[in-house]
Each structure stands twice: as structure tokens, then as C-alpha cells.
Amino acid sequence: MARVVIVSARIGAGHDGAARELDRWFADRGAHVVRADFLDLLPGRLGELLCGAYHQQLNTVPRSWDWLLGALGTPALAGVARRFAGLATPRLRELLGDNTDVVVSTYPLATHAVARLRRSNELTAPLVVYLTDPSVHRLCVSPDATLTVAPNETAARQAKALGAGRTLVSRPLVAPAFRPSTGMTERLRLRLAFGLPHDGPLALVVAGSWGVGQIGQTADDLLATGLVEPVVVCGRNEALAEKLRKTGHRHVFGWVDKMPELMRACDVVVQNAGGLTTSEALATGLPVLTYRCLPGHGRANAAVLHDDGIVPWVHSPSELTEALEWLLRRPVKAAG
Structure with a gap:
């Protein structure tokens, strides 16, 4: 052996x-x-x-x-x-x-x-x-x-x-649990389990296990578009989670053990250029946007993902609205 x-x-x-x-x-x-x-x-x-x-x-x-x-x-x-x-x-x-x-x-x-x-x-x-x-x-x-x-x-x-x-x-390795949704029935069941709205598009905001970056501003910008309801994952940053709840955000999570299921309950992932998150979201069949990305490796990752046509890098609230409008108009693909 x-x-x-x-x-x-x-x-x-x-x-x-x-x-x-x-x-x-x-x-x-x-x-x-x-x-x-x-x-x-x-x-x-x-x-x-x-x-x-x-x-x-x-x-x-x-x-x-x-x-x-x-x-x-x-x-x-x-x-x-x-x-x-x-x-x-x-x-x-x-x-x-x-x-x-x-x-x-x-x-x-x-x-x-x-x-x-x-x-x-x-x-x-x-x-x-x-x-x-x-x-x-x-x-x-x-x-x-x-x-x-x-x-x-x-x-x-x-x-x-x-x-x-x-x-x-080699294609990035992700856990097998990150897979596309089997359909509307599974998505509705998962939304109920997480206490999320049963209708309307949901944007999952993720920022790694530490919950660092401009997470609050990202959630505010998403809400201001009027197109999606933000679902924010703060990782181990409980102070951030509490702050967002106090400022009126309704769907805020700390550490999430069932991230594959939470992804399948949502419609789009907004991240700040973490490589693992992007791979997991794409394996789940979700479109991904990079927004308010981290300095350093975050911007470097964002540039590669954008230039390779994998994940758009959105630079402003107006671009965010345009990107969401385009993504939400796309036909939903059935799980393969």
C-alpha cells in the first residue's frame, strides 16, 4: 500500500x-x-x-x-x-x-x-x-x-x-456533494429547510471560511438592484454575521456545514475571487460573479477567471445590475 x-x-x-x-x-x-x-x-x-x-x-x-x-x-x-x-x-x-x-x-x-x-x-x-x-x-x-x-x-x-x-x-477536485439540483422540487425543499423564500431569485454571497472582504457592501448592492434577495455566508466571522442581521439583512448565516445544499437552493453565487468557492459553485451548475474582490490573490484570480470566460468580474453596482439581468434571463438548464 x-x-x-x-x-x-x-x-x-x-x-x-x-x-x-x-x-x-x-x-x-x-x-x-x-x-x-x-x-x-x-x-x-x-x-x-x-x-x-x-x-x-x-x-x-x-x-x-x-x-x-x-x-x-x-x-x-x-x-x-x-x-x-x-x-x-x-x-x-x-x-x-x-x-x-x-x-x-x-x-x-x-x-x-x-x-x-x-x-x-x-x-x-x-x-x-x-x-x-x-x-x-x-x-x-x-x-x-x-x-x-x-x-x-x-x-x-x-x-x-x-x-x-x-x-x-486537471479540473479542480471538489466534493461529490457539489452537484446540480435535480429540479424545482429539490430546490423548494432546500429553501424551506434553510428558512429561505420559496419564490424569487436568491444570490448567495460567499467570502471564504473567514468571511473577509466587503461583504456588507456586496449584500447592500445586491439588494439595491431589486433583482435578487442576498443570502450571505459569513463563515467563522460571527461579528460580521451579527452586524448584517442588525442592519436588516434577513438571510445571514455563519459557518455552514451544508454548503452544497445551500448552493442548490440559490440561483447565482457572488464571490470575491476564491478559487475553491468558484469550483464548487460551477460544479453545482450555478452561474458565478466576482464582485468587490479581495486585493492581491483575489484580483489575480478574478482576472484569470474573467479573461478565460469562466466568471465575469463585475466592477460597479451598475455592472452588477446588468450582469444579474443577463444571468436571470438565461434559460435554466436541467441537471445532466
């Missing part, structure tokens, strides 16, 4: 979501899968501090993320980040041992920690880098990877330009 080690990170839901589905994919093929969180491999409380700092940055000074990602795209600071990743190698070395057959990384810093062990010949098992976003940053790529798996052709081209070796394009 092959031993597969998947290294992810609990920074947002995308990296862990990909790791979870990779776990299922390998397990279905008879592998023994071990999953690890890169943050737990760092010494002391460093992983916890890193996660907290990133979360705080997105909540308080999100525009600085544009600057930071740009800076990390330079060879000098990218090198600093790779050396930082090396702090995880002692625990990573212990985790991998001598009997690991494949290592899969879904998180950039984990990629470089594993790559360091390969360069020093302490690890001979192949390293597979699984890219979780439609766009590719320099830190996502390592020339020491045996294989880089990209979610689209654009990401594959970007990865190769940044030094990736063998690259494969």
Missing part, C-alpha cells in the same frame, strides 16, 4: 479543501494517506502567529496584501520566504520518514519546505504541487517539484514561466 503525505495549511479554506479531496482521491485508489498542516510543522507558536497575522491583515489593512504579494514576487523576498519555510523541515523530515511514496503540497510554503529536503537528497519520493488558485504566484512554484498540477491552461502557462517543470492541467 502506497503511503501518501499531503501537506496543506489552515489559511483560508482553499488549501484544506483541496487536501481533503486529494485525500479522498488517493484513498479511493487504495493508498494510505497522511495529512499534515504546515503551520503545525513550524517551531513553537510560529504557525499560529503566521495564520493570525494573515487573518488580521485581510481584516484591517486588506489593500496591503497587494503590496505584500507584489514584494514576495521579487526574487529577493521570495528567497526570504523560502528560507522561512525551511524552519518546518525538522518536523517535516520526521513526518515523512523513510517510507513515504508521494508527497503532495497544496500550500506554497509547504512546497518549498519539501523541496528543500529533495535538494538535500533527504527525500527521494516525488513531490506533487497542487495549485489551488486560477492564477499563479511565484511562491506557488518550485523547480524541484516532480509534477505541478494546474486548474486551467492559464495557470499552467504561468507556472511554467515561473520555473515549474512537468505541468499537468
